Amino acid sequence: xxxxxxxxxxxxxxxxxxxxxxxxxxxxxxxxxxxxxxxxxxxxxxxxxxxxxxxxxxxxxxxxxxxxxxxxxxxxxxxxxxxxxxxxxxxxxxxxxxxxxxxxxxxxxxxxxxxxxxxxxxxxxxxxxxxxxxxxxxxxxxxxxxxxxxxxxxxxxxxxxxxxxxxxxxxxxxxxxxxxxxxxxxxxxxxxxxxxxxxxxxxxxxxxxxxxxxxxxxxxxxxxxxxxxxxxxxxxxxxxxxxxxxxxxxxxxxxxxxxxxxxxxxxxxxxxxxxxxxxxxxxxxxxxxxxxxx
Amino acid sequence: xxxxxxxxxxxxxxxxxxxxxxxxxxxxxxxxxxxxxxxxxxxxxxxxxxxxxxxxxxxxxxxxxxxxxxxxxxxxxxxxxxxxxxxxxxxxxxxxxxxxxxxxxxxxxxxxxxxxxxxxxxxxxxxxxxxxxxxxxxxxxxxxxxxxxxxxxxxxxxxxxxxxxxxxxxxxxxxxxxxxxxxxxxxxxxxxxxxxxxxxxxxxxxxxxxxxxxxxxxxxxxxxxxxxxxxxxxxxxxxxxxxxxxxxxxxxxxxxxxxxxxxxxxxxx
Numbered sequence: 001x002x003x004x005x006x007x008x009x010x011x012x013x014x015x016x017x018x019x020x021x022x023x024x025x026x027x028x029x030x031x032x033x034x035x036x037x038x039x040x041x042x043x044x045x046x047x048x049x050x051x052x053x054x055x056x057x058x059x060x061x062x063x064x065x066x067x068x069x070x071x072x073x074x075x076x077x078x079x080x081x082x083x084x085x086x087x088x089x090x091x092x093x094x095x096x097x098x099x100x101x102x103x104x105x106x107x108x109x110x111x112x113x114x115x116x117x118x119x120x121x122x123x124x125x126x127x128x129x130x131x132x133x134x135x136x137x138x139x140x141x142x143x144x145x146x147x148x149x150x151x152x153x154x155x156x157x158x159x160x161x162x163x164x165x166x167x168x169x170x171x172x173x174x175x176x177x178x179x180x181x182x183x184x185x186x187x188x189x190x191x192x193x194x195x196x197x198x199x200x201x202x203x204x205x206x207x208x209x210x211x212x213x214x215x216x217x218x219x220x221x222x223x224x225x226x227x228x229x230x231x232x233x234x235x236x237x238x239x240x241x242x243x244x245x246x247x248x249x250x251x252x253x254x255x256x257x258x259x260x261x262x263x264x265x266x267x268x269x270x271x272x273x274x275x276x277x278x279x280x281x282x283x284x285x286x287x288x289x290x291x292x293x294x
Numbered sequence: 295x296x297x298x299x300x301x302x303x304x305x306x307x308x309x310x311x312x313x314x315x316x317x318x319x320x321x322x323x324x325x326x327x328x329x330x331x332x333x334x335x336x337x338x339x340x341x342x343x344x345x346x347x348x349x350x351x352x353x354x355x356x357x358x359x360x361x362x363x364x365x366x367x368x369x370x371x372x373x374x375x376x377x378x379x380x381x382x383x384x385x386x387x388x389x390x391x392x393x394x395x396x397x398x399x400x401x402x403x404x405x406x407x408x409x410x411x412x413x414x415x416x417x418x419x420x421x422x423x424x425x426x427x428x429x430x431x432x433x434x435x436x437x438x439x440x441x442x443x444x445x446x447x448x449x450x451x452x453x454x455x456x457x458x459x460x461x462x463x464x465x466x467x468x469x470x471x472x473x474x475x476x477x478x479x480x481x482x483x484x485x486x487x488x489x490x491x492x493x494x495x496x497x498x499x500x501x502x503x504x505x506x507x508x509x510x511x512x513x514x515x516x517x518x519x520x521x522x523x524x525x526x527x528x529x530x531x532x533x534x535x536x537x538x539x540x541x542x543x544x545x546x547x548x549x550x551x552x553x554x555x556x557x558x559x560x561x562x563x
Contacts, residue, residue, distance in 0.1 A: 006310060008303075009301035009303075009312075053542060055337065055340050055341065059334065059337070059477075059478060061366075084341075085341060086344070091547065092544040092545060092546045093545075093546040094546070095544075271477075271478065272478070273477050274475070275475060
């Protein structure tokens, strides 16, 4: 008989801030009659990271259900609140990507000491997946990443936006070039080629207090290229942001021969609201974790 | 001794519910129970509750936040829970608050459907000194239908079409032939009927003398009309984004202080 041992609230400290989480343990195997309980040896430890504005339960409690499924197959889990989110300390509006990465590194230290596990996995959804990549690149002991709806990092996102914007305006200017009125306006000085070039290049992303909070001080794609491990990318086919991420990461991993699997959930949106889509994401993740040879 | 700031679990009807106790700086004059909204609104508003609780702690107000069955970190599945569970949960949380509150006078606060459920629970709770309703759901059926409209619009924007007319969808749903989920939370016909039957005005006779109502960002005609009913309720506005609906808004200590000062303390003191 196997019982799911309840999660317990835990706190740990990063940069002097107390972070709150839920620690889940592997299913306990009970002897019958139940006198002694033997904890199953840990299959590994998974830290689950929520998205930018969420907290430890994830969208529609998806991280909670994922943690329970992981506990059932023998993993320790830690769902925790990044600083300034959920029940953790910190000034929410001021927290940036690098601070979130530091929190996740501390979370790995914490679960490692609590579980004694050697196999360490970082799992994230949306921006949490980007945080997971950033944290994995700072640790030699994290060899596996499961990334749900990962986004392009900011420099790549801006480059992508610039390219899309440039394509859009290029089409407009080409259409205008076929019109005599446009040439007349150009000759009269009412429009300029320099202005057109500026429009196509686009403005820089708006900054908040001089800082884009989703930017990192490091070049995270470069760091990811140097990381040695395997990754599972899961994306919903109806998630434009996630698909933009996939368009960047799929060739990136292929070119570097990084062991990565890309799973597409047909018809799913960014947060996998449909219960069938959520199940598919969790099932695919569990299969991938159980299949170390992939 | 109860720690000043403690995440913990307590029991309601055999189910483990998550609670977060926020003790006050110095002896508590008041103790407040927060009742959360439902579905993704609960996730979105979580931090605003935390910031408000922390700001209240500096004003000698202790508080308990908790997750109802099938919500947040608590046990249970949302689609197997429902109003009877949640009413019992509020009563269990109130008992937990009372145990921890000592001599402090006790008050109840809810947001959206959590406000309606808080009001709905008044006849089961002893010693409610004040009731604070944040953007309450005045009519359960209207609210549900509005959510459904939003769902269909969302579906149209995602798929470029909506496969079903709302009327047909509802008919199939009520016959048990079609499943509904709101942002990942399955809605059963039983839950639809339970929530659809909630009318805030019917609970008015039980409201304590100190009852306040807070609206966010813009006036909602139905809430305005409700507040002006007999006896009238002290209703105020706060210029803070819709904390339950915004997925891009991260409330900080500033918003917490404002919510505490303008959205709670006027009705406690």
